[in-house]
Each structure stands twice: as C-alpha cells, then as structure tokens.
C-alpha cells in the first residue's frame with residue numbers, strides 16, 4: 001500500500017474496543033479515517049513512507065471520549081470564569097493569584113469573572129470595590145459567591161455598567177458605605193447584574209468563551225458530545241449548529257427539549273435534517289415535580305413518548321429520583337410495544353430493586369454521570385438520602401440491566417473531566433477517599449471506557465462510523481500519558497494528544513512528532 005499521505009501512530013498500546021482487534025501497536029490514518037490497525041514488527045520502515053508519524057513510546061491509545069450528557073452553552077459561559085471555590089475563607093492571596101492567572105490569558109482590559117467565592121469574604125467590610133481596585137486597576141472584575149446570591153464588582157466594572165441604573169432595584173440590595181459610596185457588593189441581584197454585563201460585553205466575548213470551551217473539551221480528550229441543553233429550542237439549536245460548523249472541533253449531537261407543540265413544530269417542519277454538522281435524533285423531556293405533582297402527568301408522558309417514537313426519534317427523559325424513573329419506564333414500556341425503540345433515561349440516579357425489576361421487563365438506555373460519585377459522594381453520604389446509598393449509581397447493576405449504559409458529565413454541574421468520572425466508576429471513591437456504596441459495584445476500566453465511547457455513540461446512532469479503533473471508522477483517537485492502567489491512578493490520566501478526524505487538534509507537547 002502507498003502511505004505517501006498517511007499519518008502513522010506507532011509504538012503504541014492500542015485499546016481498540018473492537019473485539020476483532022485485541023491488540024495492536026500501529027495505526028495508519030488516511031484523511032479522516034482509520035485505514036489500518038494491527039501489529040507491525042518494525043514500524044519505523046513504514047513510517048519513512050508516511051507523511052507524518054508519531055512515536056507513542058509505548059503509550060496507551062484509545063478511541064476519543066464521547067460525553068453523553070453535557071450542557072454545552074452553559075459550560076461555555078462557566079468556563080470563562082475563574083473557579084474561586086477552592087480559596088479558603090479570608091485567603092485573599094489565593095483569590096488574587098487565581099484572578100491574575102485568568103487576566104494573563106485574556107486580552108488587555110478584558111472583563112474577568114469569578115464564581116464560588118466563600119461567603120466569609122462578603123462579610124468582611126474591608127473586601128470592597130476599592131480593595132479590588134488596589135490589586136486590579138485595569139480590568140473590570142465581577143465575583144459571585146458560592147450560592148450565587150451575592151456579587152462584588154470593582155470600580156472599572158461599576159463604571160462600565162453605569163451601575164446607578166440598578167441601584168434602586170426593588171429586588172435586591174445595592175450596598176453603600178457610611179458616606180453613601182458603593183461598596184461594590186450586591187445581594188440578590190446576580191442575574192440582573194450578569195445580564196447587564198452580557199449586554200455590554202462584545203460578541204467577541206462569546207467567541208472567546210467558545211474557543212476556551214473547545215480547548216477544554218479537547219484537552220480532556222472529549223471528541224464527541226451529546227448536548228443536553230437547558231431549554232434547547234430551535235433558536236438555540238441554530239446557535240449550536242453554527243458552532244458545530246465553525247468553532248467547535250468535537251462532534252456534536254443535540255437534543256431538542258420541549259413538549260407537544262415543540263415536537264409537532266419540529267417534526268412537521270419540512271426539513272427534518274436541517275443541520276449540517278449537528279447530529280440530531282433525540283427529544284428531551286424534563287419530568288419535574290411541584291407540590292407532589294409530576295409534570296407532565298403519566299398519561300401526558302405516555303402520549304409524548306408515542307409522538308416522539310412515532311416519528312422515529314428517541315425520547316430522553318430527565319429523571320433523577322425513583323418516582324420519576326418509574327414514570328419514565330412506564331411510558332417507555334407503553335411505547336415499546338408499538339415501536340421497539342430504546343429510549344433513554346437521563347441520570348437515573350436512584351436505582352432501587354423496583355426500578356431494576358421494571359427495567360428487566362422493558363429495555364431502557366441510561367445516560368448517567370459517575371463523576372457525581374467522585375465529586376458529590378461525600379455530600380450524598382452526609383445528607384441522608386431517600387434511598388440507601390447502595391441504590392445510588394450502582395453501575396454494575398445498571399450495566400447488566402440496561403442494553404446501553406452511557407456516561408456523561410452533566411457539566412457545568414460538575415467538571416467535564418472523564419478521567420475523574422471513570423475513576424469514580426472504577427474505584428467508587430469520593431473526594432475524601434471514602435468508598436461510596438458497595439465494593440461490588442466497581443467497574444473495570446474497560447467497562448467504564450465502553451460507557452464513554454461505544455455506548456454513547458450507539459445512543460447517537462453513530463456507532464457504525466466512530467467509537468472504536470477499527471479500519472474504516474473516523475480517526476477520533478487519544479494518546480494517553482500512561483503505558484498501563486492501574487485503578488488507583490486513573491484520575492491522573494490525561495491525553496497527551498487528541499486527534500479528531502485524523503487531525504491533531506490538541507497536543508500537550510510531550511510527544512516527539514516525526515515529520516518526513
């Protein structure tokens with residue numbers, strides 16, 4: 001074969017996730033696809049014929065990660081903000097350091113935002129706009145507290161917002177000192193201050209956020225995402241479609257959220273495939289509970305699933321607690337007898353014996369987030385739950401009962417870090433190191449990896465073209481910073497290189513590239 005224009009990865013330990021390719025040390029990529037994967041004794045001779053080759057030096061190579069539940073636009077606006085939640089009460093030095101590093105990455109005089117600051121800072125009368133000015137005179141700065149109820153701005157930000165406009169707001173408190181000067185602190189006004197900031201921020205800010213989101217995803221090895229939106233209507237989908245066309249490298253599938261009207265409007269519009277680079281096959285329904293009543297009701301839910309499946313689409317129901325999950329399975333069971341479509345439950349956190357019994361009778365896909373075990377496990381254990389901890393995210397049971405168990409992050413609720421999530425699935429340890437639930441629900445690394453690659457692609461209906469390292473499939477590939485996997489060090493995994501469609505789209509500069 002001629003390798004003139006090919007891209008070759010050699011000296012690697014390939015985890016292909018393709019049962020027909022149990023081991024390999026060389027991958028040949030032509031254009032956007034994998035052309036060959038197998039064992040070659042002296043790949044160097046092969047490499048001299050290719051246009052680009054990478055010596056992986058024994059590193060593990062896997063298919064790209066597919067995050068099956070992420071809120072892309074919300075994550076984009078969160079990512080541009082500095083997370084100040086790790087600063088200890090009163091540790092202004094730490095806050096200064098974090099904000100200074102954010103400023104260093106931004107254009108001169110860019111708006112700097114922080115969130116998650118401990119409430120004690122807001123109780124301190126010395127923590128004012130003037131204090132922030134003494135450290136940050138050149139950039140407008142806004143910082144919100146942990147609960148999102150309080151915010152502080154420096155003088156640049158106050159001037160930029162012409163803040164007197166909202167100083168008489170009946171909804172919240174604009175704090176003034178004894179001489180009637182603004183202290184920069186606002187209470188219960190975060191959303192109105194934030195929207196004022198958005199109104200004066202140039203559209204280039206949105207573009208900056210999207211660029212930051214793009215490198216965040218790629219540096220974490222996320223080459224595909226399923227956007228779960230918040231209120232994904234047709235205009236938001238239009239924005240996503242443009243991003244998929246121009247700014248985001250990771251492949252995007254999306255869900256449209258809505259009820260009967262939205263679904264009808266969409267399925268009746270002539271163009272059922274209006275998107276160029278955006279994959280769409282799922283409608284999402286929020287199943288919410290107010291004063292004990294679920295909305296939509298069981299009957300309405302049954303009808304909605306029928307409507308969605310009748311048009312050949314998959315339904316995804318947001319259901320966290322057991323009552324909601326039961327309703328979702330009931331509606332799926334009702335539609336399954338007619339359409340044989342496997343619908344999905346988002347989160348499905350409470351997996352009780354009753355749910356397991358129902359699911360054993362109706363096939364349901366599950367998109368869940370093992371990152372919650374790691375990031376929130378301590379909180380769940382301390383809070384007291386309506387179900388035993390052993391019924392929360394029992395991943396082995398989920399995997400054996402559900403025909404398709406897919407993992408996602410739910411970012412920005414928690415980090416979109418698949419390695420922490422896999423760590424949660426494999427070790428079931430929390431941030432404090434405690435075991436969450438039962439030992440016997442620990443997955444193997446490979447089981448967890450399938451849930452982050454092959455299974456999400458099945459939900460998108462795209463597993464025939466991506467998600468394993470097999471000849472003919474899209475070359476979405478990660479070179480990891482490990483030459484073997486040990487459960488205890490999974491959270492240290494990082495991609496050294498991310499390849500999407502045969503192109504190197506992110507690179508930690510730790511590998512030696514050999515160009516011929």
Ligand SMILES: [Zn+2]
Nearest residue numbers: 069071228410
């Ligand atoms: Zn979500």
